Amino acid sequence: MTLIGFWRTHAAEVWQLLGQHVALVLASTLVAIAVGVPVGIIAARRPRLGGPLTAAAGLVQTIPSLALFGFLLPLPFIGGIGARTALVALILYALLPIVRTTIAGLQSIDPSILEAADAMGMTARQRLRHVELPLALPSIIAGVRVSAVVGVGTVTIAAAIGAGGLGEYIYRGLSMVDGTVILAGAIPVAVLAMVVDGALYLLQRNRASQGQSRRAGPVIAAAALLLGAGVAASSLSVGERVVVGSKNFTESVILGELMAQTIERYTDLPVDRRLNLGGTFICEQALRAGDIDLYVEYSGTALTAVFDQPVQRDPSAVLEIVRTRYGDTGRTMLAPLGFNNTFAILVRAADADARGLRTLSQLAAHAPGWRAAFGYEFLERQDGYPGLASLYGLRFADRPRVMDLTLIYRALAAGQVDVIAGDATAGLIEALDLTALEDDRQYFPPYDAVPVVHAATLLRHPVIGAAIGRLAGRVTAADMRRMNYAVDGQRQDPAAVVARFLDTIGGEV
Amino acid sequence: MIAFEAVHARRGSRVVLDDVSLRVEPGETLVLVGRSGAGKSTALKLINRMLEPERGRVLVDGRDTRDWDPIALRRSAGYVLQDVGLFPHMTVRRNVGIVPALSGWAQTRTDARADALLALVGLPPADFGDRWPAQLSGGQRQRVGVARALAIDPPRLLMDEPFGALDAVTRGELHREFARIQREVRKTVILVTHDMREAFALGDRVGVIHDGRLVACDAPDVIRASTDPVVRTLLDAALS
Numbered sequence: 001m002t003l004i005g006f007w008r009t010h011a012a013e014v015w016q017l018l019g020q021h022v023a024l025v026l027a028s029t030l031v032a033i034a035v036g037v038p039v040g041i042i043a044a045r046r047p048r049l050g051g052p053l054t055a056a057a058g059l060v061q062t063i064p065s066l067a068l069f070g071f072l073l074p075l076p077f078i079g080g081i082g083a084r085t086a087l088v089a090l091i092l093y094a095l096l097p098i099v100r101t102t103i104a105g106l107q108s109i110d111p112s113i114l115e116a117a118d119a120m121g122m123t124a125r126q127r128l129r130h131v132e133l134p135l136a137l138p139s140i141i142a143g144v145r146v147s148a149v150v151g152v153g154t155v156t157i158a159a160a161i162g163a164g165g166l167g168e169y170i171y172r173g174l175s176m177v178d179g180t181v182i183l184a185g186a187i188p189v190a191v192l193a194m195v196v197d198g199a200l201y202l203l204q205r206n207r208a209s210q211g212q213s214r215r216a217g218p219v220i221a222a223a224a225l226l227l228g229a230g231v232a233a234s235s236l237s238v239g240e241r242v243v244v245g246s247k248n249f250t251e252s253v254i255l256g257e258l259m260a261q262t263i264e265r266y267t268d269l270p271v272d273r274r275l276n277l278g279g280t281f282i283c284e285q286a287l288r289a290g291d292i293d294l295y296v297e298y299s300g301t302a303l304t305a306v307f308d309q310p311v312q313r314d315p316s317a318v319l320e321i322v323r324t325r326y327g328d329t330g331r332t333m334l335a336p337l338g339f340n341n342t343f344a345i346l347v348r349a350a351d352a353d354a355r356g357l358r359t360l361s362q363l364a365a366h367a368p369g370w371r372a373a374f375g376y377e378f379l380e381r382q383d384g385y386p387g388l389a390s391l392y393g394l395r396f397a398d399r400p401r402v403m404d405l406t407l408i409y410r411a412l413a414a415g416q417v418d419v420i421a422g423d424a425t426a427g428l429i430e431a432l433d434l435t436a437l438e439d440d441r442q443y444f445p446p447y448d449a450v451p452v453v454h455a456a457t458l459l460r461h462p463v464i465g466a467a468i469g470r471l472a473g474r475v476t477a478a479d480m481r482r483m484n485y486a487v488d489g490q491r492q493d494p495a496a497v498v499a500r501f502l503d504t505i506g507g508e509v
Numbered sequence: 510m511i512a513f514e515a516v517h518a519r520r521g522s523r524v525v526l527d528d529v530s531l532r533v534e535p536g537e538t539l540v541l542v543g544r545s546g547a548g549k550s551t552a553l554k555l556i557n558r559m560l561e562p563e564r565g566r567v568l569v570d571g572r573d574t575r576d577w578d579p580i581a582l583r584r585s586a587g588y589v590l591q592d593v594g595l596f597p598h599m600t601v602r603r604n605v606g607i608v609p610a611l612s613g614w615a616q617t618r619t620d621a622r623a624d625a626l627l628a629l630v631g632l633p634p635a636d637f638g639d640r641w642p643a644q645l646s647g648g649q650r651q652r653v654g655v656a657r658a659l660a661i662d663p664p665r666l667l668m669d670e671p672f673g674a675l676d677a678v679t680r681g682e683l684h685r686e687f688a689r690i691q692r693e694v695r696k697t698v699i700l701v702t703h704d705m706r707e708a709f710a711l712g713d714r715v716g717v718i719h720d721g722r723l724v725a726c727d728a729p730d731v732i733r734a735s736t737d738p739v740v741r742t743l744l745d746a747a748l749s
Binding site: 114117121122130134135 | 657
């Protein structure tokens with residue numbers, strides 16, 4: 001699909017995401033101005049207080065934004081997924097430039113001007129309003145400009161925690177390995193950043209050259225209007241909705257869509273989709289806090305990553321432990337969907353055929369001449385690479401590289417690496433002509449796909465359990481790989497793929 | 510009327526005024542002269558309560574400055590600084606009218622007053638009123654500074670090296686202007702300078718400050734004839 005075509009078919013969504021994006025930037029920047037300018041004024045007056053204040057604001061800025069979102073997630077009141085957490089982080093980021101430039105603007109005023117103001121009998125308030133703030137204004141606007149432009153970029157990352165905005169396309173595009181979708185989000189973000197930067201530059205230059213104290217009213221009114229429009233666009237949906245989450249890779253998004261459409265098909269409940277929510281940790285936090293009502297987890301991941309239990313290889317034992325643990329922590333695990341998305345060690349089919357390579361035991365002989373790449377979780381986790389390497393005696397040419405899961409299949413196909421760990425249900429396995437090696441010594445634990453629901457939600461709406469229950473055991477590994485390929489390989493819309501799947505099994509239920 | 514009674518003042522650990530007593534009558538121009546750092550500017554700031562004496566009293570209209578509301582005290586005196594301190598983000602007219610505006614005058618009255626004062630200091634308001642301070646020469650800026658100090662017709666005028674940064678020709682011109690304006694408005698003026706010639710040109714009386722002490726204070730002719738060694742040193746250096 002071409003970029004223009006994508007925008008045309010998704011016009012309503014593009015406008016909504018753009019509205020959310022603008023609203024988040026505007027709201028966070030306005031709050032940062034309301035807080036940052038007074039803080040800057042106080043800091044400029046009292047260096048003993050101002051030093052630590054700017055140091056603290058500077059410290060916040062050194063935290064990578066994704067990490068800051070991660071820190072904020074588990075906090076009460078301000079944490080959780082969605083726009084609220086994003087706003088807190090954005091405000092924290094926007095503060096430093098504004099505080100700094102306010103201080104710099106105030107301190108750069110010629111002392112004789114301030115002496116004149118005092119000598120003519122201005123009160124402290126009059127001096128601030130008529131002399132100091134107007135003279136510091138170009139500097140303050142420069143800080144606002146930095147904050148707003150950084151904000152436009154940071155909001156993009158906030159999509160990872162479900163805050164909305166144009167970053168959703170970027171994450172969606174990354175997980176679908178679809179450049180068009182990435183550009184559909186990235187281009188408006190870049191244009192927005194340039195427009196914001198340019199507009200504030202003109203304002204700053206205008207202030208600096210003229211120094212005239214024009215009324216800030218029209219600017220603030222316009223900003224408020226835009227903010228209102230953005231909020232209206234982003235929050236048309238009010239009232240109680242079932243919130244479905246997913247992690248940020250194709251299969252999880254498809255399963256999220258599958259949950260959402262199943263609920264929409266078999267109940268009257270409206271559904272909110274918070275797909276592409278980052279990794280296991282973010283989904284787990286969100287579900288625990290009730291920010292999402294359900295998502296699809298894998299039994300093995302729940303066992304080791306969520307509940308920190310030792311690896312087990314018996315599928316029914318794992319399901320039993322996970323079911324109990326979820327029950328103890330206010331969540332209900334529903335019946336498995338049917339397929340087991342265990343890890344698969346993948347090589348290029350051509351390499352496998354040339355060497356007659358079929359199993360992991362055989363891989364050990366070839367490994368010293370090959371390079372491997374794994375996702376970060378796989379490389380570090382107890383049930384990931386370390387155990388695998390010791391069981392099969394694998395030693396690769398170099399230390400395995402860390403690679404993003406969204407890029408790893410293409411890296412293998414392109415010959416950048418020779419061995420990767422992927423998902424057994426990955427659609428790209430067929431699409432890119434890869435081969436999964438057989439786990440002949442039963443290393444990988446089971447990863448049965450299981451819907452997990454916030455228990456309170458299920459009590460309020462038992463129909464959700466009944467609706468999702470229709471899917472129990474109905475999604476085979478082949479179904480899953482087909483759906484993954486339709487989205488990853490054929491660039492089809494996940495919603496359409498899921499709808500078609502539900503149509504095919506619907507009649508039989 | 511302004512009076513110092515045995516005033517001691519410090520800035521940090523340094524004594525800048527040491528047992529200074531003096532009196533300025535209404536309508537009189539007193540020029541305090543002395544080297545840089547002699548304590549002249551401190552004397553002006555004491556009158557405005559931008560500083561307070563460590564010992565002794567400063568009286569303005571018979572009241573200790575510490576009993577005055579500082580804002581009211583400062584608004585009752587015009588202040589002219591060497592660096593002028595015009596507000597760069599305001600037009601000349603607005604600079605002159607700022608104190609009336611802050612004191613709640615109506616806009617039309619403020620503007621009329623500013624224009625009258627600009628005319629008084631020799632800057633035609635039609636030509637200069639809408640200019641920005643950056644568009645003025647040093648002498649013109651100093652004239653605006655004087656106009657601003659006179660804006661709400663305060664009974665006192667405090668001038669801190671008002672003509673110090675100007676070239677000799679402009680300075681001479683402004684001295685004549687000052688004398689003319691003072692004849693018209695008759696303020697109680699305290700002006701500080703390091704320039705002995707300026708002191709003799711402008712002062713009804715001249716006070717000589719040296720190392721924080723007022724070593725002489727009298728009519729220019731008396732000072733000129735003084736045999737005090739400190740006064741003589743300053744005189745000889747200035748008039749040679």
